[in-house]
Amino acid sequence: MAVETVAPPVADAPVAADAPVAWPDAQGRFGAFGGTYAPETLMPAIAELKAAYAEARLDPAFNAEVARLLRDFVGRPTPLYFAPRLTAHAGGARIFLKREDLAHTGAHKINNAVGQGLLAQRLGKQRIIAETGAGQHGVAVATVCAMLGLGCVVYMGEVDIARQAPNVARMRLLGAEVRPVSSGSRTLKDATNEAIRDWVTNVRDTFYIIGSVVGMHPYPMMTRDFQRVIGDETRRQAQEPDQIGGLPNAIVACVGGGSNAMGIFYPFLGDEEVALIGVEAAGEGVASGRHAATLSAGRVGVLHGSRSYLLQDEAGQVIEAHSISAGLDYPGVGPEHAYLKDLGRARYVAVTDAQALAALQLLSRLEGIIPALETAHAVAHAVELAATMPAEQSVVISCSGRGDKDLDTVRAELGMDR
Amino acid sequence: MTAPVAARPTPAAPSGAAPAPAPGAPAPSRIAAAFARSRAEGRTALCPFLTAGYPDLATTEATVLALAEAGADVFEIGVPFSDPLADGTTIQRTSQGALANGTRLADCFALVGRLRGRGVAVPIVLMGYVNPMLQYGLDRAAAEAAAVGVDGFIVPDLPTEESDDLLAACRAHGRDLVFLVAPTSTDDRLRAVAERASGFVYCVSLTGVTGARADLDAGLPGYLARVRAVTDLPLAVGFGISTAEHVRQVGAHADGAVVASALINHLDGFSPAAQPAAAAAFLRGLRGE
Numbered sequence: 264m265a266v267e268t269v270a271p272p273v274a275d276a277p278v279a280a281d282a283p284v285a286w287p288d289a290q291g292r293f294g295a296f297g298g299t300y301a302p303e304t305l306m307p308a309i310a311e312l313k314a315a316y317a318e319a320r321l322d323p324a325f326n327a328e329v330a331r332l333l334r335d336f337v338g339r340p341t342p343l344y345f346a347p348r349l350t351a352h353a354g355g356a357r358i359f360l361k362r363e364d365l366a367h368t369g370a371h372k373i374n375n376a377v378g379q380g381l382l383a384q385r386l387g388k389q390r391i392i393a394e395t396g397a398g399q400h401g402v403a404v405a406t407v408c409a410m411l412g413l414g415c416v417v418y419m420g421e422v423d424i425a426r427q428a429p430n431v432a433r434m435r436l437l438g439a440e441v442r443p444v445s446s447g448s449r450t451l452k453d454a455t456n457e458a459i460r461d462w463v464t465n466v467r468d469t470f471y472i473i474g475s476v477v478g479m480h481p482y483p484m485m486t487r488d489f490q491r492v493i494g495d496e497t498r499r500q501a502q503e504p505d506q507i508g509g510l511p512n513a514i515v516a517c518v519g520g521g522s523n524a525m526g527i528f529y530p531f532l533g534d535e536e537v538a539l540i541g542v543e544a545a546g547e548g549v550a551s552g553r554h555a556a557t558l559s560a561g562r563v564g565v566l567h568g569s570r571s572y573l574l575q576d577e578a579g580q581v582i583e584a585h586s587i588s589a590g591l592d593y594p595g596v597g598p599e600h601a602y603l604k605d606l607g608r609a610r611y612v613a614v615t616d617a618q619a620l621a622a623l624q625l626l627s628r629l630e631g632i633i634p635a636l637e638t639a640h641a642v643a644h645a646v647e648l649a650a651t652m653p654a655e656q657s658v659v660i661s662c663s664g665r666g667d668k669d670l671d672t673v674r675a676e677l678g679m680d681r
Numbered sequence: 682m683t684a685p686v687a688a689r690p691t692p693a694a695p696s697g698a699a700p701a702p703a704p705g706a707p708a709p710s711r712i713a714a715a716f717a718r719s720r721a722e723g724r725t726a727l728c729p730f731l732t733a734g735y736p737d738l739a740t741t742e743a744t745v746l747a748l749a750e751a752g753a754d755v756f757e758i759g760v761p762f763s764d765p766l767a768d769g770t771t772i773q774r775t776s777q778g779a780l781a782n783g784t785r786l787a788d789c790f791a792l793v794g795r796l797r798g799r800g801v802a803v804p805i806v807l808m809g810y811v812n813p814m815l816q817y818g819l820d821r822a823a824a825e826a827a828a829v830g831v832d833g834f835i836v837p838d839l840p841t842e843e844s845d846d847l848l849a850a851c852r853a854h855g856r857d858l859v860f861l862v863a864p865t866s867t868d869d870r871l872r873a874v875a876e877r878a879s880g881f882v883y884c885v886s887l888t889g890v891t892g893a894r895a896d897l898d899a900g901l902p903g904y905l906a907r908v909r910a911v912t913d914l915p916l917a918v919g920f921g922i923s924t925a926e927h928v929r930q931v932g933a934h935a936d937g938a939v940v941a942s943a944l945i946n947h948l949d950g951f952s953p954a955a956q957p958a959a960a961a962a963f964l965r966g967l968r969g970e
Contacts, residue, residue: 299840300840301840304767306840459766466888564816567764575816578817579786579812
């Protein structure tokens with residue numbers, strides 16, 4: 264496929280309009296995917312958001328404020344780190360880690376929360392709502408709301424509240440109200456439903472900060488733009504002579520909704536020599552039916568405001584996803600990933616719970632970095648991939664988050680308390 | 682899916698209804714005729730909503746029959762969906778219950794086919810989210826609707842911007858596509874709905890999800906006047922309509938009132954066998970009888 268390059272990325276303009284590709288269109292379409300499947304009550308607010316974002320992304324003052332907070336509050340740029348022992352273990356291409364785990368709050372989610380939080384402030388909205396799965400987006404939003412002095416309500420499924428207790432405590436410390444969601448599968452999908460219901464009810468004074476490249480237009484585009492800083496930095500850092508000295512041969516990132524993957528992929532979309540690989544959660548195995556491998560095993564449908572791949576039955580009812588990782592436990596996926604899959608520009612694979620757990624231990628012992636369970640999916644695949652590549656090539660893993668939040672799950676799974 | 686029910690002629694329009702259309706013009710829909718009749722009789726049309734398959738399909742069928750005999754003007758039959766993001770707790774619960782006992786879109790079509798077979802002539806609109814319709818096939822859904830006697834569709838997550846395909850399918854098969862408008866809708870958006878809608882316009886009474894409420898929104902009259910200014914279609918008001926007093930208030934500014942969660946919550950106090958009679962009594966209560 265040919266990806267038309269419009270303009271080269273500008274590193275110091277975090278959300279500027281320089282786009283490596285020409286999508287989405289004005290209706291929020293990425294090819295046949297995306298769109299605005301939202302209740303009428305929300306449509307005027309969505310139009311207001313579209314207009315405000317279109318203006319803000321070209322406003323030097325807004326971009327400067329995003330850049331300042333990413334530097335001074337988030338701690339960007341995050342390092343691109345050569346992982347020597349993991350490289351030796353794989354025995355092939357050199358492996359680099361883009362260290363989003365070192366961003367403030369411990370994951371890439373803060374990049375988007377800063378951007379959308381500033382946009383909410385620009386719109387004069389004093390009340391913020393968010394959904395969260397693993398709690399990383401909820402913590403990021405609660406953090407930004409504390410910093411900006413905005414009210415914050417986070418919806419979180421009861422299952423996720425139980426398995427990500429440290430993040431629940433962090434959100435509460437930060438002054439956010441965490442509302443448990445008991446409907447449906449009691450995970451991220453249902454937290455998103457409940458956040459949308461809140462938004463429908465309080466749309467006049469409330470800003471909804473969606474945590475991934477999902478939802479109705481303009482969220483997939485906006486979240487991608489706020490996350491592209493990951494890819495912009497990676498592209499610049501990789502080319503430094505003491506790093507890769509050029510572009511990497513492959514980039515590997517985990518995909519739930521797909522925001523860290525979209526953020527690191529996006530600036531490379533025009534670089535066809537760079538392979539882009541998204542890693543979904545295969546749970547107990549795609550064949551078991553208990554998985555979250557939406558792109559690998561789903562069909563096209565509409566959920567949460569956009570058309571994309573979806574885990575669903577023949578009658579269009581959404582099937583509950585399963586993953587050991589709360590952040591990947593989602594039956595949908597961002598529409599731009601669906602488009603990249605169909606274009607063949609990115610490819611998508613799936614890694615099981617067991618493989619992810621093994622990779623989490625591997626990275627911990629070999630590099631002294633405990634990754635999030637989400638991130639561990641990307642590590643698992645990258646190690647396999649690197650082993651098939653020659654030593655002069657290189658692979659970048661999006662190290663999207665740190666694993667502290669997962670210690671309860673990991674201890675239980677590994678029997679460390681016995 | 683269930684075997685399709687054979688097409689059947691539309692029941693004759695009630696005497697005193699609009700004259701026969703000019704050749705080539707679309708026939709007036711059964712929905713339009715129902716609102717014309719209630720308007721001519723000086724009544725507020727009552728539009729009960731039931732979730733198909735809750736507590737089971739046989740009870741839904743018997744309850745619709747009883748409500749039709751009690752004088753319901755237009756039915757909304759809810760098609761259950763796993764993720765009803767515009768609905769409050771009542772319809773979330775009934776949707777989950779209906780899904781748990783296996784009710785799918787195909788079953789809703791079959792239900793309406795059976796109701797027509799038992800002589801129910803009241804207009805019936807299916808209300809459901811877009812994904813089950815997409816998987817069924819939009820054209821196939823509109824064709825099946827025409828075959829079994831479903832008069833139209835209401836799709837709460839399908840704003841005008843995304844409605845081209847379903848609108849084309851509905852027009853091809855002579856079905857009404859009913860759009861929702863909300864108090865937040867701008868005049869431009871109301872005009873876009875007016876250009877596309879047929880049957881009636883569903884006016885969401887408040888900024889919020891479905892569910893019974895104690896009071897109506899104070900801004901309702903002004904909002905309904907804005908809608909009235911852009912369309913001659915009947916206006917039906919829904920979300921939160923719970924009492925005879927609400928119906929009376931709505932009737933001062935609109936043509937119909939949709940009663941959903943309040944009816945369902947009321948029926949939950951009865952055994953399935955007792956629900957049809959309880960529903961009929963509730964409907965008469967809404968009319969102030």
